[in-house]
Amino acid sequence: MNPAFSVIFLTTLIGAGQGLFIATVVGAPYLHQSGSGSFPVVASLVVFTLLVAGLIASFFHLGRPERAWRAATKWRTSWLSREVIVLPMAMLVSLVYAWIHWQDMGSQGSTQWIGWIGVAIMVLLFLCTSMIYACIKFLQEWASAVTVINFTLLGITSGLLLASGLAFLLGEPVAIEFLLVGMIVTATSMMTKLFAFYRNSRIKAHSNIQTAIGIKHRHITQRSMGMTGGSFNTRAFFHHCSEKLMANMRGIVLTLVFIVPLFLLAISVQLSQPILVWIAFIVQFLGLLAERWLFFAQANHPQNLYYQTVG
Amino acid sequence: MSKQLALVIDLNVCVGCHACVTSCKEWNTSGSAGSMPDERPYDSDPTGTFFNRVQTYEVGQYPNCETVHFPKSCLHCEDPPCVPVCPTGASYKREEDGIVLVDYDKCIGCEYCSWACPYGAREIDSQQKVMKKCTLCVDRIYDEKLPEMERKPACVLACPTSARLFGDIHDPDSTVSQAIREEGGYQLMPEWGTSPANHYLPRRKTRITIHEDELVREDNPLHKEDVYPTGPVKQTTLDDVTSW
Ligand code: SF4
Ligand code: SF4
Numbered sequence: 001m002n003p004a005f006s007v008i009f010l011t012t013l014i015g016a017g018q019g020l021f022i023a024t025v026v027g028a029p030y031l032h033q034s035g036s037g038s039f040p041v042v043a044s045l046v047v048f049t050l051l052v053a054g055l056i057a058s059f060f061h062l063g064r065p066e067r068a069w070r071a072a073t074k075w076r077t078s079w080l081s082r083e084v085i086v087l088p089m090a091m092l093v094s095l096v097y098a099w100i101h102w103q104d105m106g107s108q109g110s111t112q113w114i115g116w117i118g119v120a121i122m123v124l125l126f127l128c129t130s131m132i133y134a135c136i137k138f139l140q141e142w143a144s145a146v147t148v149i150n151f152t153l154l155g156i157t158s159g160l161l162l163a164s165g166l167a168f169l170l171g172e173p174v175a176i177e178f179l180l181v182g183m184i185v186t187a188t189s190m191m192t193k194l195f196a197f198y199r200n201s202r203i204k205a206h207s208n209i210q211t212a213i214g215i216k217h218r219h220i221t222q223r224s225m226g227m228t229g230g231s232f233n234t235r236a237f238f239h240h241c242s243e244k245l246m247a248n249m250r251g252i253v254l255t256l257v258f259i260v261p262l263f264l265l266a267i268s269v270q271l272s273q274p275i276l277v278w279i280a281f282i283v284q285f286l287g288l289l290a291e292r293w294l295f296f297a298q299a300n301h302p303q304n305l306y307y308q309t310v311g
Numbered sequence: 312m313s314k315q316l317a318l319v320i321d322l323n324v325c326v327g328c329h330a331c332v333t334s335c336k337e338w339n340t341s342g343s344a345g346s347m348p349d350e351r352p353y354d355s356d357p358t359g360t361f362f363n364r365v366q367t368y369e370v371g372q373y374p375n376c377e378t379v380h381f382p383k384s385c386l387h388c389e390d391p392p393c394v395p396v397c398p399t400g401a402s403y404k405r406e407e408d409g410i411v412l413v414d415y416d417k418c419i420g421c422e423y424c425s426w427a428c429p430y431g432a433r434e435i436d437s438q439q440k441v442m443k444k445c446t447l448c449v450d451r452i453y454d455e456k457l458p459e460m461e462r463k464p465a466c467v468l469a470c471p472t473s474a475r476l477f478g479d480i481h482d483p484d485s486t487v488s489q490a491i492r493e494e495g496g497y498q499l500m501p502e503w504g505t506s507p508a509n510h511y512l513p514r515r516k517t518r519i520t521i522h523e524d525e526l527v528r529e530d531n532p533l534h535k536e537d538v539y540p541t542g543p544v545k546q547t548t549l550d551d552v553t554s555w
Contacts, residue, residue, distance in 0.1 A: 001426070061421060061422075062419050062420055062421055063418075063419065063420020063421070063422075063435065063439075063440025063441060064418065064419045064420045064440050064441065065419070067399070067417070067418075067419045068419055070398075070399040070400075070401075070417055070419060071398035071399050071419055071421070072398075073398070073399055073400050074395075074397060074398050074399060074400045077394075077395035077396070078395060078396050078397060078398045078423075079396070080396065080398040080421065080423050081398035081399075084398060132423070135396070136392070136396075136426060136427050137392075137503065138392075138429045138500075138503050139426070206502045206503075207429065207500050207502060207503075209368075211499070211500050211501065211502055212499060212500060213368060213379070213381050213499070213511075214497045214498070214499055214511055214513070215368070215370055215379065215513070215514075217370045217371060219370065219371055219372050219376075220368055220369070220370050221368065221369045222366065222367070222368050222369075223367040223368060223369050223378070224366055224367040225364070225366050226329075226332070226361075226364030226365050226366045226367075226383075227358075227361075227364065228357075229351075229356050229357040229358045229359075230356070230358050231358055231359070231360075231361070231364075231434060232360070232425070232433075232434040232435050233431045233434065236422065236425065236435075237431065301426070301429075301431075302429045302430075302500065302503075303428070303429060303430060303431025304431075306366065306383065306430070306431055307431070
């Protein structure tokens with residue numbers, strides 16, 4: 001597929017937001033009792049901002065954004081429609097959570113159930129977003145539970161690093177816990193991402209030129225695809241990058257998303273340098289943009305079988 | 312069972328003339344699905360929206376090869392994967408005749424349906440910013456102002472070799488059902504369970520065996536008379552002297 005930047009930003013931004021919200025709620029009981037209590041408020045406002053930014057990015061993907069509201073109608077069958085419904089719910093719950101904590105700053109407990117509803121919504125949103133891709137069965141690189149696991153784990157990883165950075169800024173000692181859990185989740189998601197790479201490298205395509213045109217012959221060569229200039233078919237479904245870049249991308253993703261952040265986080269624990277957490281978050285976010293790009297680019301759409309030669 | 316209109320395309324007779332492509336574009340750019348914009352039509356990188364394309368494949372290796380022309384448009388799948396994914400309901404399959412359509416007033420141009428079509432049958436209209444694809448000329452096949460003979464998709468009418476048949480594949484007695492049944496009609500990419508309504512008829516070998524005596528006429532084939540011709544060629548036969 002040809003990666004669309006609007007979708008890359010949408011999924012990475014809201015992923016970080018969802019992860020941050022989950023970290024905030026899960027970490028709430030461990031907040032310092034004598035602290036200012038501003039962490040949940042600030043964090044959920046950042047969540048809200050990230051979700052809004054993702055939503056704005058997604059509008060650039062639409063041909064007719066003014067009709068976007070219509071996308072909420074087919075939630076019975078379409079994961080995209082479900083995402084369109086759950087995303088505003090996620091925004092709302094992050095605002096409510098921020099507001100409640102603003103009202104009784106410093107005391108938690110009674111409001112925690114709102115937080116858990118929010119967590120459920122965030123997890124649901126991970127499911128909706130990733131199922132948009134995982135449900136297309138002939139995009140074999142996507143059609144797997146691994147897609148759902150990776151979207152979820154990578155979002156949580158990114159959110160945990162952000163949570164840790166924010167907690168450090170606000171002087172919350174829970175920052176260290178966020179950081180340590182962040183390292184564990186980063187390492188775990190590295191395993192699942194490696195598994196995804198391994199799985200993709202072994203995929204045997206179900207479709208080939210024989211099934212595409214229905215002629216059973218070993219030697220079939222396309223001589224013309226019906227036009228000399230390009231078309232939507234030649235632009236939207238292929239990344240137009242070299243094999244070499246694709247191979248390098250895998251290394252870039254592994255380095256930026258996992259190896260460098262893990263290294264930086266380990267040092268920051270040693271030297272207690274909060275700034276390194278922020279650098280780790282930013283490096284990882286850039287890596288996640290690359291990861292999403294590769295996620296799209298590596299998916300082989302069977303329609304490409306029909307577009308092999310200009311002729 | 313309700314109707315399922317479809318095209319059956321005979322690869323044995325398609326000559327790759329692109330008449331269906333141009334007449335499709337002509338009809339649909341001026342019809343309810345239009346317009347179908349072309350961009351930079353006279354520049355070095357022209358592009359445009361089409362519902363139908365004719366591709367060409369070489370099967371086999373020279374000198375034992377054949378050229379196969381292969382028209383491709385939306386196949387109006389019986390279980391279309393492009394429909395359930397559409398978040399707006401703009402993509403739908405008609406109950407009454409099985410045609411898969413896009414409602415251009417509802418489509419938000421998210422392109423998700425094009426990802427979900429394994430055949431690459433959908434194209435985004437770069438000007439209207441909505442998804443377009445073959446409508447089986449839904450705006451002419453029911454048009455009672457047209458003579459009955461012309462109530463067919465534009466591509467079918469344009470084909471000079473009658474390589475395109477049109478009809479209801481759920482009616483076992485229709486021309487299309489007969490063709491599918493008797494001439495080995497098949498579907499594209501059956502592995503995804505989309506069950507395309509459009510079918511293709513394969514290339515066929517046309518061979519007859521001719522014996523020498525069939526090339527030279529015997530005047531008395533049933534041997535009812537006793538005077539046999541002495542030689543098939545040298546002797547004058549009836550054909551040589553009469554003028555009927
Ligand atoms: S050919 Fe593609 S666009 Fe047409 S009905 Fe089938 S899946 Fe949908
Ligand atoms: S591009 Fe239009 S028809 Fe296709 S899925 Fe999106 S809204 Fe539906």
